[in-house]
Amino acid sequence: IYSLLFLPEIHSMRMFYTAASNVPNFPEFVAVTLVDELQISHYDSNTRKKVPTQDWMKNITEGDPKYWERGTGILMAHQQWFKTNMEIMKQRFNQSGGVHVIQRMYGCEWDDETDEVNRCDQHCYDGEDFIVLDLQRETWIAPVQQAVPTKHKWDNNKADLAYWKNYLTQECPDWLKKYVEFGRSSLMRKDLPSVSVLQKTPSSPLTCHATGFYPDRADLFWKKDEEELHEDVVKGEILPNHDGSFQMSVDLDLSALKDEDWGRYSCVFHLAGGQEVSKRLDKRDIRTNWKTNDGVVAALLLLTGCIMGLIIYKKKPPQGKVETLLSSSGSLMCVC
Template sequence: MQLFLALCFLLGIPSGAPDIHSLKYFFTAASNVPNFPEFVNVGLVDEVEIAHYDSNTRRKVPKQDWMNKVTDDDPEYWKRSTERNMGRQQIFKANIEIVKERFNQTGGVHILQLVYGCEWDDETDEVNGFHQFGYDGEDFISLDLKTQTWIPLVPQAVISKEQWDKNKAWLDQQKHYLTQECPEWLKKFLEFGRSSLMRKDLPSVSLLQKTPSSPLTCHATGFYPDRADLFWKKDEEELHEDVVKGEMLPNHDGSFQMSVDLDLSGLKDEDWGRYSCVFHLAGGQEVSKRLDKRDIRTNWGNGGGRGTDGGFPTGAAAGGVVAALLLLTGCIIGLIVWFKKRPQGFRATNTSETSSSSGEDPAMKKGSSEEQSMLKPLHEGRVQRGSSH
């Protein structure tokens, strides 16, 4: 269970506004994890996987057709990125052993992770940068770009803070990359994938119930983007009591699904028409489904008293199964990673600074000091610059 939680905490940078876009890079090193690569690197734009490398395939590859456009200006992009990840693979492998020593661990299953990237608000031009390590599903150390210092989140990370804070050149480079270069790459990728990333799709909405005494589930599937909400209303007021929201999950086609349960135990027959399930997509589009016994699909067999033929709609059921499988698959490929959603676990910087893109991923042409010394003391005189895509 600890391993599953370490792998499956979703990275959740708060972004309630519909015009905020993100570029995130995840690095995962695994120790003694059966059937899991020792090292995985995944890139996401607006939560859509754009690139993937793992120690089994030993290749960095595009995960969206439109990402091939990056080679129009740089034919060696994927080859160079592959070579850089081969080097990172060895460094992460060494660093997970160092962290195990700090926790006095000699064996067992362990996960070391790094996430960094940026968010950009295309209305205000505000930028947030983030760079953080986690270990076994818990926050480890985080970069505060406002003060340009590292914040240890467990005692075992203090030694890293003490060493990394001394490297002012690296800290300056990190701030420049996360607040200027990263947003330029994000804008470039958004332009590459505009037709798919900027689309807005409304879902199909179904009412489902497992047994006569089960809560009623409102299930929405097939929507995009993931900046959406699903809730129950009574008359025109949103309900908060007797309601349980489920997690948002990915579908196999890149769209999303989510559900919200309503406890029917105290509901009077004459009040059914006052309830409705509402899906709200960022930007204002909505789908509303009024509560009607005739529309409820069940799985307690023919003659259950509700629904059409006593079975869940095939599409919705299949979608749920597919989503569950994709969630597990996402863990296996390292796409879904740790992140603790709590104030002290995430440090961001706010700035309106922008810069013109150099036309080349800086990480492809410059090394990164976190590659040299992620969790080890910094090597004097061996500071390399650049964060990598």
């Protein structure tokens, strides 16, 4: 908890491009931009238009009336590039049909305390790493044999390497800082969650579920009296909701819990900056989906993740791992 009180603000901007082949009810190409995990713009091959998805994004371009027009033109060019490369990828992997997805994610993270900037640019195919930029060495890394020809071609394109080095080093953090300033009321807000205790069956673990909080720098834990519990506890990942807020859960194994001790347990949510929500364990407050002895059906277990079409992701997955994701806006993504 102490560390959450003094964490610096880490801001991020990531662009996600997705080209899809034979994916039912999904555009051929989708591009979205996220700032601090909040979507700020959207483009797809059906609408063929880049548009803001936050009200404050409309204000940031008041002095540049052609901002969205230029962005649309750039993404239309990217759309054609990805379409051409989809056929190349199928040939490389000796594929003729089926469902296939090319993804690119690039962007930067900025620490507003140290001014340190981290950068990332990577491509994946069908959910697996294909090629990743090593900006420090100014070279592309090919984790699969099929990417080697691409690596050689892109390594020899010095002008393109210089462009992306400048973009990721200078332009990306500059735009990120600008977005953070204009969107401060949304991006810097502090929202506390609603906290519920859930249980599938009488023998299942107790799940403490917190949803609706922002930002995602938070902790959720069980404690007995005033002591945080680490044994018999399984903590879930922080997941985004459709409205830009977040949710998380933590399970408590009941096997060692005595009936007379129930009142000594509580679930605590802690948001970076010190705000806190605590819920003491009470059998009457547990949401469940089993039938009670008198035949009355209790409240259904809250299945927020299934209802809202979330992005399922890991905040800090292993180095180089690229995962296939589905965002709340309906775009497939890969993240580093």
